[in-house]
Amino acid sequence: MTAEVTGTTGGQAPGTQPEGRHRPAAAIAVTGADRQYADLVSGLNQRYTAAPEAIRLATSTEQVVGVVQEAVRRGKRLSVRSSGHCYEDFVYHPDVQIILDMSGMRNISYDPRLNAIAIESGATNLQAYQTTYPRWGVVAPTGFCYSVAMGGHVSGGAWGPLCRTHGLVVDHLYAVEVVVVDAAGRARAVVATREEDDPHRDLWWAHTGGGGGNFGVVTRYWFRSPGASGRDPRGLLPRPPAELLVNAVSWPWAELGRADFHRLAQNYAEWHVANSSPDSPQRALISQLVLNHRSAGQIGMVALVDASVPDAEQILSDYLKQLGDGVGVAPGAMTAAMGELPALPRFAQARRLPWLHAVRMLGTTNSVLNDPTLRAEYKSSYMRAAFPDGHLEALYRHLTRDDLSNPNLNVLLTSYGGRINAVDPAATAAPHRGAAFKMLWQAFWNDPADDDRYIGWARDCYREVYADTGGVPVPGDVTDGCYVNYPDIDLGDPRFNTSSVPWHDLYYKENYPRLQQVKKRWDPRNVFRHAQSVTLPDA
Structure with missing residues (x-):
């Protein structure tokens, strides 16, 4: 299965727009004139502080597409924050001009279209555990640290307290939605799955350990374990021990x-x-x-x-x-x-x-x-x-x-x-x-x-x-x-x-060479970059 959207997936089928729907509001902008600015220009590690023109707080895929498109159109250096846990200055770098803050995207739900549990990239480990386990008795086997968000955690491979019995969380990743930028500079959202016949499968593969900030902005992940059958979310992911x-x-x-x-x-x-x-x-x-x-x-x-x-x-x-x-x-x-x-x-x-x-x-x-x-x-x-x-x-x-x-x-x-x-x-x-x-x-x-x-x-x-x-x-x-x-x-x-x-x-x-080919296909303009991002193969 594959799909592309230029707006939200939300509760709608990818690629559709509800009739009569108004254009969504833009992501909130926080600038140096706002009192909360100082609280949004650094993460967990206070060694790194940025001075961007604005922090944009997104709550939907449409808003993410809009922020990315704006950054490309204006030639602004963009970085992406899920929960601020990056150990280096990849998000809070002196050269960054726009920080796209994903912490407001925390929705967790069962998606019957993909028959998988969808978790937006701003949701933290603890939020995911406290939603999926009480509701369905299952979990995506993510990490120990309660405040780490899905965005960068999953894309880097993600291990946790259930790893020896159930593997890495990416071993249960079914699909990913990513806002990418093509060679013409057009921002759009793409849903890529692990299905062998999905023409976007390489983008899914790159997010099973290829690291954050390399290919685009992840807006949500869908989880379903390989071999899981039926359409009951209680049977789609591992059940942790009682x-x-x-x-x-x-x-x-x-x-x-x-x-x-x-x-x-x-x-x-x-x-x-x-x-x-x-x-x-x-x-x-x-x-x-x-x-x-x-x-x-x-x-x-x-x-x-x-x-x-x-x-x-x-x-x-x-x-x-x-x-x-x-x-x-x-x-x-x-x-x-x-x-x-x-x-x-x-x-x-x-x-x-x-x-x-x-x-x-x-x-x-x-x-x-x-x-x-x-x-x-x-x-x-x-x-x-x-x-x-x-x-x-x-x-x-x-x-x-x-x-x-x-x-x-x-x-x-x-x-x-x-x-x-x-x-x-x-x-x-x-x-x-x-x-x-x-x-x-x-x-x-x-x-x-x-x-x-x-x-x-x-x-x-x-x-x-x-x-x-x-x-x-x-x-x-x-x-x-x-x-x-x-x-x-x-x-x-x-x-x-x-x-x-x-x-x-x-x-x-x-x-690594395969990741470079994914980079070439999905981020040919090298919009998404930091000091250790995947490089284009001809760079």
Whole structure:
């Protein structure tokens, strides 16, 4: 199925316009003359602030088409905001003249035309969960962070707490509506599906991991799992477990030596490598190990297990046993917030929680990520194998540095694999289908005077961990590149990436040339661009 529209799809069939309908109002414009302007020119990371001529707040596809057409006609640099979570300055860049704000497009509904659940790009993870689950008992398996919106999240591949049992969210993406600009400069909305006979299928494929800000403006996604049958929305997407078994523990830095640290991190890696196959019985478990800087006082770990599997308690018990094997320090309660996780002292002994309760608790109760003065630096990698000794030594060295003291410096290890790895790397634009776990470097602070100190910490740690491969996690037997939804401008800087592998191959691997062809077809004027956008093949 395929369709094009120049206005809304709304509740109408694509390409139709209700008889007698008045022309819709234009998207609201906020300029420097408006008091709310200062609140709309930056996102989560306060390192980046823009000074656009206007922020345009859209509430419909027609309005998005209008804003994009205006930007093209006037030759204005455009960027797009869904929820403001981009880790770099791709949205809030000094050169941007119009910011198209999609946060008002939050509708979630069952669409009988496409027999799929439609979610507009401004809807957040929590809004999606709190709509689809109570209403139909199903979810698109999106991310942990409650306030991340669908727009950029889904287009970058999107993983979350159900990824090991149900794969990435893009593995359930049926269709996408995108406002694109053709070679003549005409803006229009296109609906592209995964149907093999859809002439627009390449545009759908590009949004299954090709990253945001590359091809057009996503206005909505439609979700239906492959193989789902019938027309009842209760059967179109995965059903999350009714309950989760939740456990949170920590290890005190004061008692951890180098050997204990090495053993703990390696145990995490080895368990995930051994249990990363698509059919592993242990795919019911997902966990995050937060390797905090020593000034935090603790290293923490949160594990979630599908409590509906018959051996849920045993899976957790075996996991904890392996995690602590050879570590000379017993775990205790996790009494401090860590990275994206809240303090969870009540969960030192595993407890059962209803699924939505657990998701809300883990996603919304961390004061660090809800701080509007937050400044941050991030880096990422995928891991296919256990840590080489050099990786562990570099991590230990930088997490125990005594020339800085910030409890909000950490390296987060997160479960991957399972059903993610059942999909061919070329079937979607998300190519990292052999990883066992992933890593995220996070540095959080508030004072601009500390920028160089904490950015430098992240850069130094990352570069030394991957010193043997040019300072970056080159795809190979051990590492497998980087996650595009954790963008890192340093990957394209020869001062920090001394490998022969360009930034786009770290994100997209062998899929990049195909993404360039999609770019050529759907954005031949390069309207949608940023510092790491997909380039035209002849650029």
